[in-house]
Amino acid sequence: MPAPFLYRAWVGASMLLVPFFARREVRKLREAGLPVDRAHEKLGHATEPRNSSGPLIWFHAASVGESLSVLALIDRMGKTLPNAQFLITSGTATSARLLAQRMPLRAVHQFAPLDAPGPLKRFLRHWRPDAAVFVESELWPQMLRRTYEGGAKMALVNARLSEGSIAQWRRFPQTARYIFDVFSLILTQNDAMAGAMVAINAPPERVARGINLKSMAGPLPVDEDLLFEARAALGHRPVWVASSTHDGEEETVLAAHQALLEQIPDLCLILAPRHPERGDAVAAMIAQSGLSMTRRTAGEMPGGQVFLADTMGELGSWYGLSDLVFLGGSLHPIGGHNPFEVAQSGAAVLSGRHVKNFAETYEEMEKIGAARLVDTAEDLAGQVATLIEGEAQRGAMKTAVAAFTAAQTDKLDSIAQRLIKALDLGANG
Structure with a gap:
């Protein structure tokens, strides 16, 4: 599928704008107390090695809520795929700090690279993801297309677009088709969003209702x-x-x-x-x-x-x-x-x-x-x-809470298995 004009225009604009955005993003992370090498992850400079003992599954989220929402899912996938390694990227210092407290086994965090050719080439050359999972509405055009063209299988989970975003995608149907075609699976939060995704040219056979992952975040850490x-x-x-x-x-x-x-x-x-x-x-x-x-x-x-x-x-x-x-x-x-x-x-x-x-x-x-x-x-x-x-009433509520938690765990296992199948990760990674 040839790249539409709007995508090519964004690539050109990003090359001109990357010095400005790089300074701004690095400054924000430095002001939040992060060392310079970590701030430069925004430019695609990795600060962790890529473990080559198994496939690398990359999860990209925007900020705190989105980042934490995938932890339980990564934990489930990690149990099924004992050889897999996980990379989590996000954009804010707060998300990095909270993730550090709750990082799943065999997972590392990096700041997401800017959506420009240089940072993305450095990032993808180092990490070489075998599969990539994007969360909610983090749809940076070059990040998606370059990851796809690098051979990674891709999925969008917890898909949620605002009415304004949906209206914008409707205005550019060729660009929407070009972007959403990268995904082997698109799981939305509800039926209405599944319909909206199809309406803006996401491949209908790859769109399905999932669950709201934010409602299934992993347990909070206890000291x-x-x-x-x-x-x-x-x-x-x-x-x-x-x-x-x-x-x-x-x-x-x-x-x-x-x-x-x-x-x-x-x-x-x-x-x-x-x-x-x-x-x-x-x-x-x-x-x-x-x-x-x-x-x-x-x-x-x-x-x-x-x-x-x-x-x-x-x-x-x-x-x-x-x-x-x-x-x-x-x-x-x-x-x-x-x-x-x-x-x-x-x-x-x-x-x-x-x-x-x-x-x-x-x-x-x-x-x-x-x-x-x-x-x-x-x-x-x-x-x-x-x-x-009322001990009896309190006990009844706690019993109901336990039943609810068990039911959500079953749903999460189902989502993990759908992702493993869609991303061609096999039974053991």
Whole structure:
């Protein structure tokens, strides 16, 4: 298939623009505290060797959510393909740090090269991927075509395009066909997106509905020493967790906790805001509410009426302290956060109703009794009190959570097998 004019124009433009974008991207990574050699991965200069003992499967994602969403899938594929090596690329310093804490076996991380001839040639010459899996909407034209022309089998998973992107692809049907033709398999998040992909000239026989991989991210890491220390500090106090809260939600959570303390005086709230840099602002809210507080960034353990967990990378340990978690980003139209991470800890899930980013996941969990949705501080306090004091209800929710988690694991195994077949990776890699 000949390259359309728009693709050739982008190749020419990228050659002119790469010095500007290279300086910008390297500067961003340097300002985030990364060494210069790692920042130069953006230019295609590898900082890790390619292991030649088996096939290399490359997973490319954009940022934190997309990167973490593929970890469980890589773990499943790695068990079936014991000789395979995995390369994960992403674009942000935050994604690199979080991936470093949760890296699967036989996997390394690099920053994705810029979509220009020089960086891509260096990157592909070093890594020589046998297969490549792209996540969601990371559709850089040269990256896709050059990888394909290098002989790698390719798939797109968790495909999700915005309405604006779909409209743009519709305007250039030849270019869309040229780009999407590289994929042996395109798995979308839902039926509507599968139809949209076909409508913009993705090969219909290669498009199928998959699952939302973000709803099946691998379990959060747990620091067993930290968990032991925190449990010792809490003693026999009952605990509930409010995690991934956003601006405007902490007030509701704190009001609910104040009401709960009248009923359960020794109750401890572990409050983990979504963005730890908001720690000072959240600490001021807690002080204004009149509640006593200990704070993780002050080196403290749970001890007051509220424990402010304003760090990154420790949320899995805090989940280990409670059977009950309220997940933020859901009391206002933010879209909600991933309940599967909570479910994997074995905890019952409470959430607000604004969960469009994980609507299908919450619908399934609510249907089987693994999650409950709330609207107000009074509603939240009522649900927490019912579940803390009602051992039977709490136990029933935990049983439902375990069933939900097992079902998602089966789905993930199915997706892993479809990818292995589509990418011609065989039974043993």
